[in-house]
Amino acid sequence: MNKKKSEKKANAENKIKDEETTANDTAEKASTDTESVDNEEAKAEDEQDEKEENPLEKELADTKDQLLRITAEYANFRKRSEKEKSESFNFATAKAVGEILGVVDNLERALASEQEDYDTLKKGVQMTYDSLMASLEKLGVTVYGEKGDTFDPNFHNAVMHEKNDEMDANIITDVFQKGYKINDKVVRPAMVKTVN
Numbered sequence: 110m111n112k113k114k115s116e117k118k119a120n121a122e123n124k125i126k127d128e129e130t131t132a133n134d135t136a137e138k139a140s141t142d143t144e145s146v147d148n149e150e151a152k153a154e155d156e157q158d159e160k161e162e163n164p165l166e167k168e169l170a171d172t173k174d175q176l177l178r179i180t181a182e183y184a185n186f187r188k189r190s191e192k193e194k195s196e197s198f199n200f201a202t203a204k205a206v207g208e209i210l211g212v213v214d215n216l217e218r219a220l221a222s223e224q225e226d227y228d229t230l231k232k233g234v235q236m237t238y239d240s241l242m243a244s245l246e247k248l249g250v251t252v253y254g255e256k257g258d259t260f261d262p263n264f265h266n267a268v269m270h271e272k273n274d275e276m277d278a279n280i281i282t283d284v285f286q287k288g289y290k291i292n293d294k295v296v297r298p299a300m301v302k303t304v305n
Contacts, residue, residue, distance in 0.1 A: 208244035215240055254288040254299025256281055264288055269302040276304045
């Protein structure tokens with residue numbers, strides 16, 4: 110009977126141990142499941158953070174791309190502008206030289222002429238001068254600064270003054286050098302004498 114009691118006792122102890130092991134296994138499994146759920150939640154949070162970061166990264170990449178494109182467009186614009194400016198200058202210079210070449214031809218013919226007649230020479234120089242003035246007029250150059258005009262410091266350079274009570278103030282009495290302008294831009298101011 111002692112043996113039976115001992116077996117019952119051993120069986121009861123084994124059963125308790127089995128229940129404890131099962132309980133421990135269940136607790137471990139529950140703990141593992143909890144950790145697994147925590148890990149899945151953490152992964153889900155990380156994925157959510159990545160999704161939130163991705164739009165920012167995408168926006169940053171788009172902004173960088175736009176800046177690169179704008180920089181390239183500006184560099185191209187600058188090169189194109191410099192080229193157009195150079196071409197405009199060359200075109201304007203060629204146009205001016207083309208207008209003046211007729212005058213150069215007339216001067217060469219006058220120098221090659223062996224006439225000693227003063228009146229003919231004067232007539233040739235007058236024709237050359239007229240041709241030059243017509244060429245300048247075609248280029249938009251106008252001459253100003255005549256005796257009797259009103260002095261304007263924007264267009265005239267007064268190098269002498271005289272007192273004359275019979276004349277109004279700031280009237281040009283003599284022109285030493287005529288002035289030239291293109292449209293409203295002064296190329297050379299007229300050198301004049303005025304009355305104070």
